[in-house]
Amino acid sequence: MLEFLSRRFAAALVTLVLATVVVFAVVEVLPGDPALVMLGIDARPDTLAALRAKHGFDQPVLLRYLRWIGGLLSFDLGNSHAYGTPVAKLIGDRLAVTLPLGVLALSWALLVAIPLGVFAAWKHGTAGDWGVMGFTQIGISIPNFWFGIVLVLVFAVTWQVFPSGGFPGWRQDLPGSIKALILPALSLSLGEIAILTRVTRSAMLDTLREDYIRTAKAKGAPEHIVLFHHALRNAMIPVTTVAGLIAGFLVAGAVIIESVFRLPGVGQLVYDSINNRDLIVIKNVVILFTILVLAVNLLVDLTYALLDPRPRVAT
């Protein structure tokens, strides 16, 4: 068990080091001069040069890479060029919105999708199954930003039970902040619910065809025990894998959803930083998310190990 996990951890570490090189290279080749973006089209060449020198844009590439890595290792992420604020604070403030949003969306997706998928598999080939499959088809087809707009029109504009967007801040207004994340989490989770439902259904169908299920049924185990105890536990392995992958997609989806609901989250920060060519913020946010995704994958591996003892020895 320990060996399995430490091997996974080492692999994640290698991935992370490679990621820093790739991220740095990609950000460096981004066309566009940050100084020109800051100073605008009337800036004089000498002013641009002065600003570049001030922010160290004119230093050699290797030096800039090493400085960045050095900063990362000493937990000093530097200052944003555009905002002038420490990057760590900038990201921390935004994570306080995006992380709860992602967790809420993923929990909601799992909470809805797993029972739905089990139900569809249980009622395989009946109207109930078709109903669930129809719903998932719609869920996959509807873009989540559109669903978000519809939610706003219904719940914020017509009924006025939820705000149309914005985020009051955890410290200023806790209930208001939770409320502000509900509609965004709902719209963010729609597509994920659809995918997870389908995965759960097909995993359950596969499992339900196994011999041990027949045995369980034959020995007279009640249907809910067969479904949830015998079948679901095994079906959960592919579901966990997909849920882990989806966690990464949620971050991408958050960029658009945060824009529809005016949430000051990490997605918006990345978007703005790319437009401002705030290179230091882009680099650090991307690396942070790489770490996050790697951590989720490690967690998924750990969950496998708990769900199914075989990988512990096999890999």
Added chain:
Amino acid sequence: MQSIPRRTFIGAAAAFAVFPAFGPDAWAQARDRLVLGMSLEPPVLDPNKNAAAAIREITYQNIFESLARIDRTGAIVPGLAESWTISPDGLVYTFKLRQGVKFHDGETLDASVVKFAIDRLFAADSTVPAKSLYTDIASVDTVDPSTVKITLKTPNSYLLYNIALCDAAIQHPKSASTNDKHPIGTGAFLFKERKEGDSITLVKAPTYRDAASIKLNTVIFKVVKDPSAQVSALLAGDVDTFPGFQAPELVERLKKDPRFAVVVGTTGGEVILATNNGKKPFDNLKVRQAMAHAINRAELIDAESGFGIPIGSHFAPHSKAYIDLTQTYPLDIAKGKALLAEAGYPNGFEASLKLPPVGYAQRAGEVLANQLGKIGIKVAITQLQWPQWLSEVFKERNYDLTIVAHTEANDIDRYARDGYYWNYNSPEFKAKWREVVAATDFARRDELLKDCQRIIARDAVNGYLYQLAKIGVWKKELVGMWENSPTTATDLTGVSWKG
């Protein structure tokens, strides 16, 4: 500018079509509180640190003031200086400062503060974005505590205008270095707090010299980038106004709502088909004339849902010196083809059109490509991000055609600049512009400006399309908002709630 994927627009339009007019009446609104929506978030709040328009939209007149101010009609009126005199040779400007002006932190305004603030605009090591506007200043001298003398190297008839801009805001030496985070000025509102990514809150400044005239106590600038979210925020009552609403295709929806006034005004933004005059075949006047004959402005303005005023030169129609030159090369496809043939391109040619990620450019791009196609120019559209556009098109001049709005007022001077991205080089225009700058008589200057417009219209330097409209949306009870946008600002000193 923001780039919102096209499908977001279509999606939003579809969503609003599915859910037609509804929405309860606005609940009772606090009468001294205003929530403004803005499309772009300012990175910092100091106009001397960053060129972003959003900084000026928040701070001009509200937080920061300049010696002179640009009012709602575009006129230059006294600001922190109550009066000024100009020497007959146009070289010395003497400003008499207003008495009893305090900064938000209690510091007093005097001539030494003004000298500090203006000096740093043109200092050798200055990184002020608008430095080029102030480099013909030779010196700033304090005559006495309430008198400042600005001496120029050469006469500049735009000096007062430049001094009135937000870029020349008078900042105090004590707070200047921290104004990017916590701006301290002399204006009617003081900075209270900023929630990055969300909002910026200002409150009425007790130090303001005429505090009794200010009717608003709290002003919140809320950042709402997505056009459909802007509509939702208005309909849900979360935002009182969008002084500059960005999605013309969604305006109809708001017009139907009895709670809102939709006011269409003018801006200083000329939308042009910028053309690389230094590159074949665009260096040929006949080619540029042919293109001018192919441009159908009515169709382009239709693509903007009807918002926009056709222009025939690089000059705002609301300006006093404006002349209508839209008929210099009237729409005439046959003539366009003939001119192309004369220029040696009977079968047309291929050209690239590089578009920045802004709504109007996206909308005009396809339409223009189609129009130029009618005279045989095969246009290939490339989409660029804003920083890419700045580097590739603007700085490196690596382009054939692009569409962009030049939003600065009086920006016809760009045609006299060497190495500007259009690569236009006309000794005739440069000589004329020198006369404009040197003119001390404004009536004479207007005549010269008309000549300038005629020269660039005749040379068809760029395709002149239309003037961007300012679409203001606000609650009907709100009075005093600017209809037009003579400078980048949201001056709230005269804004109040009716009743």
